[in-house]
Amino acid sequence: MKAILTMGILLGLLMPFASVEVAAQREIADFDAEKEAKNIEICTQNLIAIGRSIQTYEKENGDFPEWLSDLHHPKYLPDPDILICPSDKNGGKAIMFRSVDPNMPVSYGYQFHPEYRGDRIADRRLIYGDVVPLVRCRHHANREFHCLNLSFSYKITISISFWELQPEQLYETEREAIAALEIGLQRQPDNASLSCYVYPALARLYIKTGRDGDVDSLIDQFKSVMDPDDDRDYFALADMLEMMARNEEVLQTFKECEEKNPKDLGVLEKLAEIFQKLGNTDKAKEYQRKAAPVFPIVGQSVPDFTATDLDGNPISLQEYRGKVVLLDFWAVWCGPCIAEMPNVKRVYENYKDKGFDVIGISLDTDENRLRNYLKENAIAWRQVFSGKGWQSPVSQQYSIRGIPAPWLLARDGTPISHRARGRALEALVAEAVKDRSTH
Numbered sequence: 195m196k197a198i199l200t201m202g203i204l205l206g207l208l209m210p211f212a213s214v215e216v217a218a219q220r221e222i223a224d225f226d227a228e229k230e231a232k233n234i235e236i237c238t239q240n241l242i243a244i245g246r247s248i249q250t251y252e253k254e255n256g257d258f259p260e261w262l263s264d265l266h267h268p269k270y271l272p273d274p275d276i277l278i279c280p281s282d283k284n285g286g287k288a289i290m291f292r293s294v295d296p297n298m299p300v301s302y303g304y305q306f307h308p309e310y311r312g313d314r315i316a317d318r319r320l321i322y323g324d325v326v327p328l329v330r331c332r333h334h335a336n337r338e339f340h341c342l343n344l345s346f347s348y349k350i351t352i353s354i355s356f357w358e359l360q361p362e363q364l365y366e367t368e369r370e371a372i373a374a375l376e377i378g379l380q381r382q383p384d385n386a387s388l389s390c391y392v393y394p395a396l397a398r399l400y401i402k403t404g405r406d407g408d409v410d411s412l413i414d415q416f417k418s419v420m421d422p423d424d425d426r427d428y429f430a431l432a433d434m435l436e437m438m439a440r441n442e443e444v445l446q447t448f449k450e451c452e453e454k455n456p457k458d459l460g461v462l463e464k465l466a467e468i469f470q471k472l473g474n475t476d477k478a479k480e481y482q483r484k485a486a487p488v489f490p491i492v493g494q495s496v497p498d499f500t501a502t503d504l505d506g507n508p509i510s511l512q513e514y515r516g517k518v519v520l521l522d523f524w525a526v527w528c529g530p531c532i533a534e535m536p537n538v539k540r541v542y543e544n545y546k547d548k549g550f551d552v553i554g555i556s557l558d559t560d561e562n563r564l565r566n567y568l569k570e571n572a573i574a575w576r577q578v579f580s581g582k583g584w585q586s587p588v589s590q591q592y593s594i595r596g597i598p599a600p601w602l603l604a605r606d607g608t609p610i611s612h613r614a615r616g617r618a619l620e621a622l623v624a625e626a627v628k629d630r631s632t633h
């Protein structure tokens with residue numbers, strides 16, 4: 195689906211997936227704030243030096259370098275170490291694969307290499323001006339910012355990774371950001387590839403600076419230029435309407451989307467959310483169910499398994515037949531799994547006497563950490579633990595590639611959903627325990 199550009203979904207993408215989470219945990223463990231502050235200072239100096247040498251290069255060659263490694267010459271960069279960020283733990287390699295310099299080591303992501311040179315950067319410079327990042331360092335990613343940037347105007351800025359969502363980070367003030375975006379829109383009023391970022395960002399800035407009244411006219415303007423065939427534009431419109439609490443219109447917008455793409459899970463999730471907001475719980479539940487897709491092998495049985503639980507007792511899926519079961523593939527190191535745990539606990543408490551049970555399949559490797567977590571959080575259901583992480587036999591049997599992977603199974607052992615989490619979990623369980631046909 196194309197609708198990946200709204201704030202909510204974007205944050206979803208930024209949410210750590212399991213492996214990223216492991217790296218983050220490790221980084222927290224050996225994080226040294228003082229050293230990192232020093233590194234940021236050195237990195238800033240590196241970026242300033244890179245900016246200077248790009249200017250020299252440009253003057254001499256009449257164009258920007260193709261890659262930063264072209265600066266590897268004493269007349270541009272006296273010290274090649276300037277292309278290495280002291281926080282780089284990636285072996286002298288930029289983090290985004292497209293920006294990896296063909297002649298490593300170069301820690302910095304160059305945004306003006308041959309592949310990005312065309313419309314991608316040209317369009318952005320037309321709208322945002324020369325605050326657009328030219329060179330970026332992502333090796334310091336932390337809570338406050340994701341990137342240290344050198345802009346086309348050779349200024350150093352910090353920003354989130356996807357800076358178009360918060361362009362004000364690149365301008366001195368919000369007022370300047372607003373002025374720049376307004377001029378940018380006048381220049382390219384119907385640049386489809388950019389308008390869907392610019393309008394919501396501008397709307398948010400208007401609200402932030404107390405100019406709510408300007409948002410309504412901005413929405414009207416957007417409606418006149420939006421592409422009715424592009425999901426992203428619908429999400430952008432809905433974003434703005436939501437900012438103004440025009441919820442009925444948000445509903446209308448997503449209903450139109452649904453008509454065009456009835457199976458788009460992002461749209462169905464938004465519809466569930468908006469029905470909930472409008473107080474229509476039945477409709478909200480209906481859409482939660484639609485948004486939690488049915489696994490393609492519905493109607494067939496999932497693999498049975500026999501294993502040993504954390505107390506050393508044999509456990510098999512077979513012995514749970516007749517119950518609605520949540521087979522929860524998870525781990526203590528998985529942030530989204532832990533975030534979901536209170537919800538699983540609540541549903542477990544509410545439905546355990548109605549024929550619902552949970553089996554945790556832990557992908558942890560650290561048994562003590564797992565035991566401590568279960569104890570501290572009073573998790574009552576049984577856990578399958580092999581200590582083999584991703585190689586755990588049960589997760590191999592189920593081809594688990596990412597967690598959380600909450601598989602909900604009906605009383606007869608057939609799968610209902612492999613995404614049973616959040617608000618959808620309770621709705622699905624409530625429905626499934628009612629079904630006694632196979633019991």
Ligand SMILES: [Zn+2]
Pocket residue numbers: 234237279280281282331332333334342
């Ligand atoms: Zn750096």
